[in-house]
Amino acid sequence: xxxxxxxxxxxxYVGLITGLVFxxxxxxxxxxxxxxxxxxxxxxxxxxxxxxRLQELHSECxxxxxxxxxxxxxxxxxxxxxxxxCVGTPSRDDGSADLSYIEQASSDIGEALxxxxxxxxxVAKSTIPPGTTEELIIKRIETVSGKKxxxxxxxxxxxEFLKQGSAVHDAFNPDRIVIGxxxxxxxxxxxxxxxxxxxxxxxxxxxxxxLIKYAANSFLATKISFANDxxxxxxxxNVDVYEVMKGIGYDYRIxxxxxxxxxxxxxxxxxxxxxxxxxxxxxxxxxxxxxxSVIETNEFQPIHFVNIxxxxxxxxxxxxxxxxxxxxxxNTDDVRETRALPIxxxxxxxxxxxxxxxxxxxxxxxxxTTLPIDYMPSWREALNGSDFAVxxxxxxxxxxxxxxxxxxxLNSPIVFDGRRSxxxxxxxxxxxVYRGIGWKNL
Ligand code: UGA
Numbered sequence: 001x002x003x004x005x006x007x008x009x010x011x012x013y014v015g016l017i018t019g020l021v022f023x024x025x026x027x028x029x030x031x032x033x034x035x036x037x038x039x040x041x042x043x044x045x046x047x048x049x050x051x052x053r054l055q056e057l058h059s060e061c062x063x064x065x066x067x068x069x070x071x072x073x074x075x076x077x078x079x080x081x082x083x084x085x086c087v088g089t090p091s092r093d094d095g096s097a098d099l100s101y102i103e104q105a106s107s108d109i110g111e112a113l114x115x116x117x118x119x120x121x122x123v124a125k126s127t128i129p130p131g132t133t134e135e136l137i138i139k140r141i142e143t144v145s146g147k148k149x150x151x152x153x154x155x156x157x158x159x160e161f162l163k164q165g166s167a168v169h170d171a172f173n174p175d176r177i178v179i180g181x182x183x184x185x186x187x188x189x190x191x192x193x194x195x196x197x198x199x200x201x202x203x204x205x206x207x208x209x210x211l212i213k214y215a216a217n218s219f220l221a222t223k224i225s226f227a228n229d230x231x232x233x234x235x236x237x238n239v240d241v242y243e244v245m246k247g248i249g250y251d252y253r254i255x256x257x258x259x260x261x262x263x264x265x266x267x268x269x270x271x272x273x274x275x276x277x278x279x280x281x282x283x284x285x286x287x288x289x290x291x292x293s294v295i296e297t298n299e300f301q302p303i304h305f306v307n308i309x310x311x312x313x314x315x316x317x318x319x320x321x322x323x324x325x326x327x328x329x330x331n332t333d334d335v336r337e338t339r340a341l342p343i344x345x346x347x348x349x350x351x352x353x354x355x356x357x358x359x360x361x362x363x364x365x366x367x368x369t370t371l372p373i374d375y376m377p378s379w380r381e382a383l384n385g386s387d388f389a390v391x392x393x394x395x396x397x398x399x400x401x402x403x404x405x406x407x408x409x410l411n412s413p414i415v416f417d418g419r420r421s422x423x424x425x426x427x428x429x430x431x432x433v434y435r436g437i438g439w440k441n442l
Contacts, residue, residue, distance in 0.1 A: 002192075003026070003027060003028075004027065004080075004081035004082045004121075004189070004192060004193065005027070005028045005029075005030075005079065005080040005081050005082075006019070006022050006027050006028065006029040006030070006080060006081070006082050006083075006084065006193070007029075007030050007032060007076045007077050007079075007080035007082070007083045007084070008029065008030070008031045008032060008083070008084045008086055009032045009073060009077075009083065009084065009085050009086060009087055009105045009108065009109075010032070010033065010085065010086040010087035010088065010101070010105070010126070011031040011032070011033040011038055011039075011042060011048070011069060011086075012086065012087075012088060013049065013051070013162075013164060013167055013268075013334075014086045014125060014126070014160045014162065015031060015033075015084070015086030015087075015125075016031055016042065016047075016048070016054075016058075017051070017054070017162060017167050017168060017171045018084060018086060018125065018160065018171065019031045019067055020054075020057050020058060020061050020067060020168075020171075021171045021172060022193055023061040023064070023066035023067035024057060024060070024061055024066070024172075025193070025196070026066065027066065027193065028066060029061075029066060029067050029068075030067075030068055030069065030070050030076045030080065031067065031068070031069040031070070032069070032070055032071070032072075032073045032076050032077075033069060033071070034071065036071060038069070039069040039070060039071050040069075042058075042067070042068070042069035043062075043068055043069050044062075045058060045059050045062040045063075046058075049332075049333060049334070050331075050332060050333040050360045051164065051165070051167050051168060051331070051332065052165070052166065052168065052169075052331050053168040053169065054167070054168055057168055073105075073108040073112070074108055074111045074112045075112075077108060077109055077112035077113075077120075078112040078113075078115065078116050080120075081118070081120060081121065081189075082120070082121045082122075082123060082189065082190065082193065083109055083112075083120065083121070083122050083123065084123045084124075084125050084158075085102060085105045085106070085109075085122070085123065085124045085125060085126055085137070086125045086126055086160075087101035087102060087104075087105050087126055088101055088126070088268075089101070089102065089126050089127055089128055089272075089276075090272065091271075091272045091275055091276065094279055095275035095276060095278055095279040096129075096276060096279035096280065096283070097127075097128065097129055097272075097276045097279075097280075099128065099129075099132060099136060101126075102124075102126060102128060102132065102136060102137065103136065103140060106136065106137045106140035106141050106144075107140055107144050109122055109141050109144075109145075110140055110141040110142070110143065110144025110145040111144055111145070112145075113141060113144075113145035113147050113152065113153055114144065114145040114146060114147070119152065119153065119154065119185075119189075120152075120153045120154070121153065121154040121155070121156065121186055121189035121190055122137065122141065122153055122154070122155050122156075123155075123156045123157070123158050123190055124137055124155075124156070124157045124158070124210075125158055125159065125160050127159065127160075127213050127214065127217075127269070127273055127276075128157075128210055129210065129214075129276065129280050130207040130210045130211050130214075130280075131207060131210070132210060133155060133157045133180070133206045133207075133210060134206060134207070137155070138155055138182070141153065149182055150182060150183050150185075150186075154181075154182060154183065154185050154186030154187075154189050154190075155181075155182040155186050155206070156179050156180060156181050156182065156186050156187060156189075156190045156206075156209075157179075157180035157206045157209040157210055158177070158178065158179050158180070158190060158209065159178055159209055159210070159212060159213035159216075160213075161174060161175065161176075161213075161216060162174075164267065164268075164328075164329065164331075164332045164334055165329050165330055165331035165332045166331070173199075174197065174199050175199060175200075176199055176200045176201070176202055177194050177197060177199060177200070177201045177202070178202050178204065178209050178212050178213075179191070179194075179201065179202070179203050179204070179209065180203075180204050180205055180206035180207070180208060180209025180210065181203055181204075181206070182206060187203055213273075214273055214276065214277050217269055217270055217273040217274065218273065218274050218277050218291055218294070220258050220270065221265055221270040221271075221273075221274050221294050221298070222290060222291070222294050223257075223258040223259055224258055224259075224260070224261075224264070224265050224270075224298075225264075225265075225293065225294040225295075225297035225298055226259070227241065227245055227258075227259040227260060227261040227438075228261050228262070228264065228297050228298070228301050228437070228438075229297055230244060230245070230261065230438070231261035231437050231438030232304065232438075234438050234440075235437075235438060235439070235440070238440045238441060239440060240424075240438065240439060240440055241261045241437075241438030241439075242260075242261070242420060242438060245259040245260070245261070260419075260420065261420065261437050261438040262301070262339075262418055262419045262420060262437050263301050263302050263305050263339040263343060263392060263418035263419070263437065264297075264298040264299070264301035264302060264339050265298055265328075266328030266329070266336065266337040266338045266339050267328040267329065267334065267336060267337055267338075268334065268336040268337065270298075270337075271295070271298070271337045272337075274291055274294055274295055275295065277291055278291050278292060278295070299342075301339070301437070302339050302342040302343045302346065303342075303346065304437075305343060305416070305418055305437060306343060306346040306347065306350075308416065308435050308437075309347070309388070309390070309416050309435075310350065312388075312414065312416075312433070312435055313387070313388060313414070316347065316350035316351055316352050317350065317351030317352075318351055318353070319351075319352050319353070319387040319388065320352070320353045320355060320385065320386040320387050320411075321347060321352050321353070321354055321355065321386055321387065321388055321389070321390055322355055322357075322376075322379070322382040322383035322384075322386035322388070322389045322390070322409070322410065323340070323344060323347075323354050323355065323356040323357070323373075323382065323389075323390045323392065324356075324357055324358070324379055324382060324383075324389065324390065324391050324392065324393070324395075324398050325340065325358055325391060325392035325393025325394070325395060325398060325418075325419075326338060326340045326356060326358035326361040326362060326364075326365040326392065326393065327340075327358055327360060327361035327364075327365075327393050327395075328340075328393075329393060329394075330393055330394050330395040330396065331395075332360070332361070333360035333361045333363075333364050334361070334364065335361050335364045335365045335368055338361075338365070338392075338393075339392060339418070340356075340365065340392045340393070341368065341369060343390070343392060343418070344356070344369075344371060344373065345369075345371060347390075348371055348372065353374070354371070354372075354373045354374065355373075355374045355376050355381075355382045355386055356373050356374070356375055356376065356382060357375070357376045357377070357378060357379050357381070357382035358393065358395075359395055359397055361393075362375045379397065379398060379401060380405075380409060383405070383406065383409035383410055384409045385409075385411060386409070386410055386411065387410070387411045387412055387414070388410065388412065388414040388415070388416060389406060389410060389414070389415045389416065390416045390418060391415070391416070391417045391418055391419055391421050391422075392418050392419070393419065394419035394420075394421040398421055399421045399422065402430070403426065403427050403429075403430025403431065403432050404430065406427075406432055407430070407431060407432070412433075413431060413432045413433060414432070414433040414435070415427060415432050415433070415434055415435070416435050416436075417434065417435065417436035417437070417439075418436075418437060419437075420436050420437060420438065420439070422434070422436070424436055424439050424440075
């Protein structure tokens with residue numbers, strides 16, 4: 001395959017961005033989705049979600065004609081040479097991964113391959129439990145198509161490690177590319193697409209590739225919960241946890257990243273993936289005390305944060321909060337598993353009137369909750385006349401708020417910093433009552 005045509009099933013963050021990366025590298029790429037509005041948007045050059053640099057890249061690839069979107073999965077798969085499965089694997093109630101979209105995608109691929117003579121490569125990119133590629137994807141494709149893996153089609157598992165908020169950058173500059181291959185021919189078919197990526201490329205067993213993704217996310221989540229446990233210890237000893245984590249981060253075996261204490265991790269990946277690992281370990285009778293505690297710490301952080309607020313203010317009934325940041329992290333409009341929800345919900349239970357602002361995520365947040373929240377058009381308006389401020393997402397826009405701004409707009413200059421967005425000492429010098437996770441004097 002010299003210049004394979006690429007089809008991608010599922011046009012969410014991973015699917016669309018993967019598609020755009022291949023389109024930018026010159027491969028003809030089609031993104032398949034079941035949502036007509038999303039397909040129209042992609043074809044009209046309008047990115048369906050916010051992500052830095054996404055819109056420019058999208059417009060460029062539409063102009064070069066290298067990307068398009070379609071609702072017709074079977075036809076598009078048949079007309080391409082490599083198909084990526086990039087559909088969601090959401091959590092079920094018991095924490096395990098819901099694989100129904102994977103099943104549907106596999107059936108579509110089977111249907112397409114039934115009437116196809118040429119060799120085709122199927123690549124699972126979604127985060128899936130070990131064994132899913134072999135037991136579900138391959139078996140389903142073989143049953144529906146009547147074809148044989150390894151002979152008529154190749155299969156790879158190629159996990160994605162991009163982060164929302166820097167997804168475009170990450171997708172072009174991965175730390176490594178992991179390819180679990182069914183056989184050498186499958187791996188070679190996929191490697192053509194990654195030829196000019198300058199990073200380590202690791203070929204491995206398909207199940208190992210599936211587990212590498214879960215292990216990577218579980219480990220990063222563990223680092224965060226570790227920092228959050230230490231944050232509470234540091235608060236009690238009147239020590240800044242950021243100094244302590246900086247001190248350990250110089251050790252190359254530890255490294256300084258993902259040790260930022262705060263109100264916990266959210267998003268569509270860490271909570272879901274750690275819970276999925278716990279559920280699948282439970283199913284096979286393996287205990288996971290570390291991962292259980294990672295989730296426990298994460299669920300406790302918003303409660304701990306609200307406790308800090310209660311301890312500082314006293315009776316919260318009737319108080320107004322200028323609540324800044326609803327997305328689960330900066331530079332995204334995604335609110336899945338955002339810590340804003342448990343924090344706001346507890347504040348409302350205490351009788352607080354919430355005046356919230358987020359630069360990108362207000363519409364999405366209003367969709368996931370009916371809590372009585374006043375959505376404000378700017379941070380100034382959210383703070384104006386409020387009794388205290390809460391920072392839940394460390395958007396740059398909020399980091400630029402000065403002590404004098406808090407003093408000007410708030411009724412009393414009290415700032416609760418859930419993400420350690422500020423230099424506490426300079427705010428304190430400017431007369432602000434500062435309370436931050438893992439900061440001294442709590
Ligand atoms: C995460 C992983 O970082 C990616 O490598 C992976 O590809 C992705 O999941 C996925 O599985 O698709 P993402 O959830 O987009 O990426 O964002 P992160 O930057 O990892 O942040 C997740 C959460 O952890 C956010 O709520 C963030 O605020 C929080 N966080 C992150 C901390 O509380 N402290 C930190 O030090 C770092």
